[in-house]
Amino acid sequence: MEEERKAREQSEAKAKARATDTPTSPSTEGHEEYVCERRQLEETTKRALEENDKLKHEHSAFAAKLKAKSDCIEALKYQLEAKLGDKEKQLAALATKVSRSDDLIDMFELNFKQVQQEVEELSAAFRMERDTGIVSLRSAPIALTRSLSD
Structure with missing residues (x-):
């Protein structure tokens, strides 16, 4: 749209220049159009190259950010795997203790x-023995002590 607007403005400027200028010969008129078109192409090419450079720079910056985030995610992944390994070891140790406790x-x-x-x-x-009346108070604690110590 911007290019169309500029082309329109340039054609209007040419028309004004033709109206105010002295009449030109047919051979120079074609050359002027060629020069004008050439300038338009050069300006368009220059803007396109500038836009391309800008996009390349933005792409490089985005790629660098993406790489940094990817590296960060990879580091976090390794940390989580290490923590998971530690937790699995702790869980195995607790399971062994529980098993021993159950035993x-x-x-x-x-x-x-x-x-x-x-x-x-x-x-x-x-x-x-009590019912029969043959209670020996001395033997009962000794027998109880022996059975408890066995």
């Missing part, structure tokens, strides 16, 4: 049941 709880429950059974057996034996 200890199972052993405690088993030992508790055994002790509870022995206490019940001793209580039953003690009740039986």
Whole structure:
């Protein structure tokens, strides 16, 4: 649109120049048109080259920014992978601890049941002896102590 406007302005300027100038010979009139068109082409080419240089500069700046962001994303990716690896190791260590804790709880429950059974057996034996009247107070604590230490 800008080129059309400039071309229109130049043709109007030519028309005014022709109207105010002295008549020119037919041979110089064609040459003037050629020179005018040549100037227009040179100006258009110059503007196009300037615009091209500007776009190249903008493209280079954008490419540099994009490369910097890409490098930043890549660095963050490696950091996250490293953190994930650390977290996986911590999780594995916790799973091992939980497994060991579960084993200890199972052993405690088993030992508790055994002790509870022995206490019940001793209580039953003690009740039986008491009911029969043959209670030996000295032997009961010793037997209980022996069963607990086993």
